[in-house]
Amino acid sequence: xxxxxxxxxxxxxxxxxxxxxxxxxxxxxxxxxxxxxxxxxxxxxxxxxxxxxxxxxxxxxxxxxxxxxxxxxxxxxxxxxxxxxxxxxxxxxxxxxxxxxxxxxxxxxxxxxxxxxxxxxxxxxxxxxxxxxxxxxxxxxxxxxxxxxxxxxxxxxxxxxxxxxxxxxxxxxxxxxxxxxxxxxxxxxxxxxxxxxxxxxxxxxxxxxxxxxxxxxxxxxxxxxxxxxxxxxxxxxxxxxxxxxxxxxxxxxxxxxxxxxxxxxxxxxxxxxxxxxxxxxxxxxxxxxxxxxxxxxxxxxxxxxxxxx
Amino acid sequence: xxxxxxxxxxxxxxxxxxxxxxxxxxxxxxxxxxxxxxxxxxxxxxxxxxxxxxxxxxxxxxxxxxxxxxxxxxxxxxxxxxxxxxxxxxxxxxxxxxxxxxxxxxxxxxxxxxxxxxxxxxxxxxxxxxxxxxxxxxxxxxxxxxxxxxxxxxxxxxxxxxxxxxxxxxxxxxxxxxxxxxxxxxxxxxxxxxxxxxxxxxxxx
Numbered sequence: 001x002x003x004x005x006x007x008x009x010x011x012x013x014x015x016x017x018x019x020x021x022x023x024x025x026x027x028x029x030x031x032x033x034x035x036x037x038x039x040x041x042x043x044x045x046x047x048x049x050x051x052x053x054x055x056x057x058x059x060x061x062x063x064x065x066x067x068x069x070x071x072x073x074x075x076x077x078x079x080x081x082x083x084x085x086x087x088x089x090x091x092x093x094x095x096x097x098x099x100x101x102x103x104x105x106x107x108x109x110x111x112x113x114x115x116x117x118x119x120x121x122x123x124x125x126x127x128x129x130x131x132x133x134x135x136x137x138x139x140x141x142x143x144x145x146x147x148x149x150x151x152x153x154x155x156x157x158x159x160x161x162x163x164x165x166x167x168x169x170x171x172x173x174x175x176x177x178x179x180x181x182x183x184x185x186x187x188x189x190x191x192x193x194x195x196x197x198x199x200x201x202x203x204x205x206x207x208x209x210x211x212x213x214x215x216x217x218x219x220x221x222x223x224x225x226x227x228x229x230x231x232x233x234x235x236x237x238x239x240x241x242x243x244x245x246x247x248x249x250x251x252x253x254x255x256x257x258x259x260x261x262x263x264x265x266x267x268x269x270x271x272x273x274x275x276x277x278x279x280x281x282x283x284x285x286x287x288x289x290x291x292x293x294x295x296x297x298x299x300x301x302x303x304x305x306x307x308x309x
Numbered sequence: 310x311x312x313x314x315x316x317x318x319x320x321x322x323x324x325x326x327x328x329x330x331x332x333x334x335x336x337x338x339x340x341x342x343x344x345x346x347x348x349x350x351x352x353x354x355x356x357x358x359x360x361x362x363x364x365x366x367x368x369x370x371x372x373x374x375x376x377x378x379x380x381x382x383x384x385x386x387x388x389x390x391x392x393x394x395x396x397x398x399x400x401x402x403x404x405x406x407x408x409x410x411x412x413x414x415x416x417x418x419x420x421x422x423x424x425x426x427x428x429x430x431x432x433x434x435x436x437x438x439x440x441x442x443x444x445x446x447x448x449x450x451x452x453x454x455x456x457x458x459x460x461x462x463x464x465x466x467x468x469x470x471x472x473x474x475x476x477x478x479x480x481x482x483x484x485x486x487x488x489x490x491x492x493x494x495x496x497x498x499x500x501x502x503x504x505x506x507x508x509x510x511x512x513x514x
Binding site: 079173235239 | 435
């Protein structure tokens with residue numbers, strides 16, 4: 001097992017956050033210029049293109065046997081995931097998307113549900129990175145600490161969560177994914193001051209999504225996912241999706257990964273709250289300035305009147 | 310009480326479509342996937358009847374997706390088994406007669422039609438079907454795709470399915486793995502054009 005460590009590169013755990021740099025958080029409309037080859041970067045100029053990479057799982061391809069076979073990984077990672085990466089790079093080279101992060105590409109091409117061509121590939125690249133990191137050899141068992149507390153709070157019990165997650169995964173008709181997410185939404189309607197999210201809004205929720213869609217586009221923070229496209233389980237389980245889901249929960253889930261992602265999600269939510277507090281204070285200060293100026297103007301009118309006397 | 314659906318018999322042995330489609334796939338596809346659609350549709354239908362008798366609008370609405378998904382799965386697969394045939398029973402033989410002529414007229418050639426259906430099938434993201442359809446109102450042939458188990462009529466009430474190709478991964482994965490294009494290329498070797506012609510001639514005598 002140690003000898004095949006070649007493929008087991010320790011990659012940083014993806015926490016599924018929108019990078020705070022470079023993306024304003026609002027989905028402006030995006031013009032997809034398909035055939036425009038502007039700014040094609042050539043290696044000789046020494047400029048680096050933001051090519052998306054195929055990242056290997058953080059364990060060797062046979063590390064999850066017998067629960068998820070090496071053969072499955074050879075196809076699922078080696079063919080399917082690789083094809084999404086290659087096809088995405090072909091689609092974005094020479095376009096505006098070429099310099100963006102994967103998360104930014106996903107949000108831009110989601111285009112409020114009117115999907116642009118690169119969306120499927122971009123989202124599937126992200127989804128599969130996230131999926132490999134949601135599992136580990138010797139996985140399964142139960143979470144502990146704050147994560148378990150939140151699960152008990154939001155699902156009644158760990159069993160309650162497991163049942164809901166399994167049901168979502170089993171009833172995602174067709175291809176798709178089931179997710180545990182951290183939801184800390186603020187309301188963003190563009191022309192209103194955001195109300196401060198209360199602790200009520202910060203919840204763990206189970207959701208499911210079709211095909212390539214993922215909860216980033218709903219502004220949730222994903223914590224855990226299971227791939228329920230048939231290619232994910234057909235070689236090992238054939239039509240028996242419920243057995244695959246049970247095996248995933250009992251033997252594969254990496255609660256360590258879920259924990260790290262939860263910490264990051266909470267930190268991000270706290271950052272957002274501070275940012276909004278700051279904006280609110282700034283707004284109020286501006287208003288105060290305007291009011292002061294008005295008072296000044298009014299009082300100078302009064303002086304003119306008195307001088308006229 | 311509405312009649313319960315039952316799993317139709319396969320008109321040939323499980324291994325009869327080899328090497329285009331393996332016996333292993335045919336067995337699972339028919340006895341597991343199709344059977345499950347039938348079972349779950351009947352369950353949903355029973356629940357619907359209960360809900361209707363109680364005028365439980367909320368339950369009626371909630372059952373729609375299960376009915377559509379499982380009912381559609383049954384409808385689509387029932388057609389699929391008939392539009393495939395072993396080579397010994399005419400599978401793969403190109404269409405003759407009026408359908409053959411109409412295909413030439415509409416698409417230029419049979420090859421062009423096959424190419425178009427394969428392209429659309431390959432491009433379909435996720436799960437679904439690619440169809441050769443007859444618009445019985447305008448008497449025209451067209452290629453159409455549907456997602457998940459949506460039957461062809463969801464794309465137009467006047468559309469009649471002549472041929473359907475299942476591009477869910479379960480239809481090919483054990484044999485072809487990720488090589489969907491190879492599956493699509495090979496399935497034409499067992500395509501039952503006789504079935505398609507019968508349906509066509511009935512609508513366009």
